[in-house]
Amino acid sequence: MALDIRTFGDPVLKTRAALVETFDESLVRLTQDMLTTMRDSDGVGLAANQVGRLKRVLVASVEDEDYVIINPILTGMSGATERAPEGCLSIPGIQVEVERATSVTVSGMDASGEPLQKEASDILARVLQHEVDHLDGVLILDRTDRASRRAAMREWREHLLAQQS
Structure with missing residues (x-):
């Protein structure tokens, strides 16, 4: 089932998600619903707080491979x-332009x-860093320069006004 995606301005997006402690059918259902929501929205990644759940859960799909990582931790980043x-x-x-490590190691479950570790590079590395940021309450607007952030905020206001018309 597709879930509603929370949009900029919703406080849940700026809130750090809590560790998952219970691994049960409801968690599996959440990850399946998140994958459906991500695909229906033409996304490549989604964090649980983007659908209003303050749990450290991320899903991603890059090059036709799905990833589900619970309690992800960036345990390694390239210098590049x-x-x-x-x-x-x-x-x-x-x-907006965001600077990211070109390769990362992510640990989680x-x-x-079950424990897992994923070595990622290129687009998958970028997606995983983006989603871990979400789980920490960090948005792409927090990762860009001031001028880009201001321009993006102008665009966002125009987007909202256009929706109201």
Whole structure:
């Protein structure tokens, strides 16, 4: 079942998500619903707080492979970084330049509570960093320069006004 995506201005997006302690059918259902929501929205990643759940759960889908990581921790990052445009399902229609590590290691658990570790590079590394940021209450607007943030906020206001017309 598709879930409602929270948009910029909703306080849940700026709130740090809590560790998942219970691994049960409701967690599996949440991850399935998040994957459906992400796909229906043409996204490549989604964090639980984007759908109003303050749990450290992320899903991603890159190059036809799905990823579900519970309680993710960035345990390693390359020294190399790349600045590239990023969008966000919670700030539709807005893209800003964000600098990210080009490769990362993420540790966490799968939906059944089994430990996992994922080495990621390129787009998957970017997506995982973006979603972990969400779980920490950090948005792409927090990761860009002041001028880009101001321009994005102008675009966002115009987007909201256009929706009201």
